[in-house]
Amino acid sequence: MQNIQDKRVTDKIKFVQDTLYVINGKWKLPIIIAVYYGNSRFTDLKKCIPNITSRVLSKELKELEANKLIKRSLNSDFPHIIKYTLNDYSFTLDPIIKAMANWGEQHRKKISEE
Amino acid sequence: MQNIQDKRVTDKIKFVQDTLYVINGKWKLPIIIAVYYGNSRFTDLKKCIPNITSRVLSKELKELEANKLIKRSLNSDFPHIIKYTLNDYSFTLDPIIKAMANWGEQHRKKISEE
Numbered sequence: 001m002q003n004i005q006d007k008r009v010t011d012k013i014k015f016v017q018d019t020l021y022v023i024n025g026k027w028k029l030p031i032i033i034a035v036y037y038g039n040s041r042f043t044d045l046k047k048c049i050p051n052i053t054s055r056v057l058s059k060e061l062k063e064l065e066a067n068k069l070i071k072r073s074l075n076s077d078f079p080h081i082i083k084y085t086l087n088d089y090s091f092t093l094d095p096i097i098k099a100m101a102n103w104g105e106q107h108r109k110k111i112s113e114e
Numbered sequence: 115m116q117n118i119q120d121k122r123v124t125d126k127i128k129f130v131q132d133t134l135y136v137i138n139g140k141w142k143l144p145i146i147i148a149v150y151y152g153n154s155r156f157t158d159l160k161k162c163i164p165n166i167t168s169r170v171l172s173k174e175l176k177e178l179e180a181n182k183l184i185k186r187s188l189n190s191d192f193p194h195i196i197k198y199t200l201n202d203y204s205f206t207l208d209p210i211i212k213a214m215a216n217w218g219e220q221h222r223k224k225i226s227e228e
């Protein structure tokens with residue numbers, strides 16, 4: 001391989017790994033999707049995401065908050081209730097979520113036809 | 115939430131989780147990218163992907179082969195040399211890889227500007 005191609009490959013790998021690092025694991029994108037569709041409370045999120053435990057949901061929400069993808073605030077009408085909403089920056093993940101949802105849907109069809 | 119929206123959310127989460135299940139971890143997409151750019155030998159792949167160990171590369175290649183994303187064959191000119199190529203099905207992952215590479219690149223810029 002020539003050097004120019006080497007750099008193109010390693011750059012692409014590096015950028016994809018950066019993304020994987022932020023959205024790592026199997027829960028962060030599902031949580032973002034659930035919040036996106038209006039689930040703002042912990043109990044709603046837990047109901048919405050199959051098999052997630054409270055401990056894991058709590059840990060993942062903290063990591064998403066630290067990465068500025070999820071905003072944690074108090075409900076203005078019911079100040080004892082915590083609500084989760086998306087930060088503007090989360091919406092930049094939309095092309096990834098769409099591409100993954102499409103692929104997963106096609107993949108499930110393919111597997112069921114085999 | 116209404117039931118119709120519930121189903122839309124859980125379907126989307128389910129499809130994204132199917133995809134995450136296939137491309138799980140931090141190595142599978144980088145390996146696919148490296149093979150895509152013409153690295154067909156184990157030693158080339160290892161050089162191309164930062165910090166991957168031989169043991170992990172070997173394990174990940176076996177999983178990708180089992181999922182029919184990577185093809186393992188013998189080089190026709192040098193039959194003692196094993197080469198890795200992409201299956202047609204791997205190319206369907208292209209929109210995901212592109213979206214992730216774009217996001218990672220923008221994210222790195224954003225972080226460096228902060």
